[in-house]
Amino acid sequence: MVTVTSATSTTSTASTSTSASATASAAASLDYNSFLKLLITQMQNQDPTDPMDATEQVSQLATFSQVEQTIKTNSNLESLISQSNLSNASNYIGKTITSADGKTTGVVASVEVTSDGLTAKTTDGKEISIGEGITISTAKTTTTTETSA
Template identity: 35%
Template sequence: MMTSIDPSLLISNKHSTTSTGNSSLGKDEFLKILMSQLQNQDPLNPMEDKEFIAQMAQFSTLEQTTNMSTMLEKFIKTQTQSDSILKYSEMIGKQVEWKATEETGNGIVKSIKQSDTGIILELDNGEEITNDSITKISKAE
């Protein structure tokens, strides 16, 4: 009994793309290389089971490492954002002086919020300033 490979899976039927920049191999590239090895192996001297199992183990390790890296990046981003808002929450009720370009002012911090650009402090007079424009912090009078 002879089984054949679906022609749509053959590498020769895939459009080749050239990319520049990232030289690291991902799991998609690893699978393509593995499929190419299987398609082009010598039928009289096929790949050893041990080699195939070792490559599958490498693929599994690569996938787990990639997933762990992605989750770690998400965790670090979450921690950084929550740490920032907690750190600046101590400023609620404090008198601040600020300077942004040519404008200056002061006020008491009423609330803190997180935005895409960073931490925004809302003052009691309705003004909103960024955390990097603060020049002085003192007790509210």
């Protein structure tokens, strides 16, 4: 969970997304090693009178490589989405937000970024989930002008 205020930097999110990418890559490597062990075991235990076709082995390896690349692509996409959410979060600070049902409104003091999405915290302590149907507008400032007759 990352909380964004007007003074928060994005360094913590960058390190979080980097560690998530490293974890996904490590998981893909473990799966790749498991696949190679399985392939070797399959080759050792195959029927000598009906050996496995070399093209079938290459096909299995190519398919597994595609799965591995998809895992890495998903990891990079998750990192980009996380950074995009953080960027969007900082844009909400100081603006007036109204919930989708119109019952809750306030000026955004901070935004919390979690795996479930964004949650705005208003200056009066209310929490509004940022999603479909919310209204964002510039903060309302009331000024009174006096005129003398």
